[in-house]
Amino acid sequence: MQNFNYSIPTKIYFGKGQIKKLAKVSRYGNKALLVYGGGSIKGNGIYDKAAAVLRESGISFFELSGVDPNPRIETVALGAALCREKEIDAVIAIGGGSTIDCAKMIAAAAKYEGEPWDLVLDGGKIKEALPIVCVLTLAATGSEMDGFAVISDMDKNDKLDTASELIKPAFSILDPKFTYSVSKKQTAAGTADIMSHVFEVYFTREKDAYLQARMCEAVLKTCIKYGPVAMEQPDDYEARANLMWASSLAINGLLSYGSDVPWCVHPMEHELSAFYDITHGDGLAILTPVWMEYVLSEDTLDKFVEFGVNVWDIDSEKEPMEIAKMAIDRTRTFFDQLGLPKTLADVGIDDKNLAKMAEKLDGLFTDTYVPLTGSQILEIYRRAL
Numbered sequence: 001m002q003n004f005n006y007s008i009p010t011k012i013y014f015g016k017g018q019i020k021k022l023a024k025v026s027r028y029g030n031k032a033l034l035v036y037g038g039g040s041i042k043g044n045g046i047y048d049k050a051a052a053v054l055r056e057s058g059i060s061f062f063e064l065s066g067v068d069p070n071p072r073i074e075t076v077a078l079g080a081a082l083c084r085e086k087e088i089d090a091v092i093a094i095g096g097g098s099t100i101d102c103a104k105m106i107a108a109a110a111k112y113e114g115e116p117w118d119l120v121l122d123g124g125k126i127k128e129a130l131p132i133v134c135v136l137t138l139a140a141t142g143s144e145m146d147g148f149a150v151i152s153d154m155d156k157n158d159k160l161d162t163a164s165e166l167i168k169p170a171f172s173i174l175d176p177k178f179t180y181s182v183s184k185k186q187t188a189a190g191t192a193d194i195m196s197h198v199f200e201v202y203f204t205r206e207k208d209a210y211l212q213a214r215m216c217e218a219v220l221k222t223c224i225k226y227g228p229v230a231m232e233q234p235d236d237y238e239a240r241a242n243l244m245w246a247s248s249l250a251i252n253g254l255l256s257y258g259s260d261v262p263w264c265v266h267p268m269e270h271e272l273s274a275f276y277d278i279t280h281g282d283g284l285a286i287l288t289p290v291w292m293e294y295v296l297s298e299d300t301l302d303k304f305v306e307f308g309v310n311v312w313d314i315d316s317e318k319e320p321m322e323i324a325k326m327a328i329d330r331t332r333t334f335f336d337q338l339g340l341p342k343t344l345a346d347v348g349i350d351d352k353n354l355a356k357m358a359e360k361l362d363g364l365f366t367d368t369y370v371p372l373t374g375s376q377i378l379e380i381y382r383r384a385l
Contacts, residue, residue: 001208003259005072008252010145012169014245016085018173019135022092023057028131028170032061033082035103035288036094039065041137044181046238049135050094050135062086062305064106067095070152070159070273070280071102076116077104083130086253090131096190098135099320101149104167107132120151123162134172138182139244140190140281142197142251144172152274157356160276161266174248176240184231188338190244191227195220197250200263203295203303203369209259216255217310225312227338264368265291271357278347285340286347289332290384294372296324304328341342353382 006211013021025032041047054061069296078117083091083106091110093103108128109116119126134144143149152159182190202216202243204367220243229239249255268291269283296304301320310312332342341347355378362374372380 080109083110083352096138100143139247201256206259
């Protein structure tokens, strides 16, 4: 097991009625920037609940709405300027991962004199940030409890992730009832995103990270059990609660401490979103089984057998390669049962830009679970068409 430093400083208020904890924003000051997306929070009542708590707590707030599903650097710059102009004390994100990522970078850019994109290119340049508070409305990215943010510059076809301990939220409010209005499509894509986060750390070269592997399997089985339930019964509290907590645990560091490995499928999908602005979870559902098939070999066989037996309950008496291939097939079938797209063609992507995307990733996957060159990445893209 690798050495690691454990740090998960975000306080979580989980459960029904926890929106009242939003009053704790007052510890940072009396002016906040409220960041959200297309306005669904006003239709489902979440906005009114949050606004009421803030007003009762004597916190005045300004608003930045319209955050895109793949948040843009222009929105970050706009929010940072607003923070400086209004002398904002804290940034509150109400939404899913895109809104939270945008809010994180606004909080950092508000304290940075240069261009906000500098902080995306190099998270080490983040030296301070305004306090960040999250009210989660979609179980997917886990951004409510981590130090990552993904921002796009669509003019350059760039979608990049950045990281800093300073953009980990101060606290996050996780009320599963706030996800009741999430559509079937977004629930499915969110479930795929959670599972992909786990796959990125489950498939590691660390052989002795037994505990981490078992925790990964628990989160995967939770998604497999409750993803379909939440889609068919959107107000099933048990399903929504389990998915919401799985989302946070999948990427807050707990599963990867001691067994960390550079990610592979996520950066590949980021290229798809940067060029075609597709839903992140859709791209992951398409690429993941193809990547699994590509990296399956005698060297990786044991891990895929472990995956098949422990996650998909495949009979351990079967031949190892049969188990591995069945596990990949069941993963693909599960995503299909959720109604997610199966091929790049299903989301309107052809061969036109695949070589450009693979070239941008060439040299970045030298230390991933299975190292990949640009030409191998291109082959995975093409197999996904």
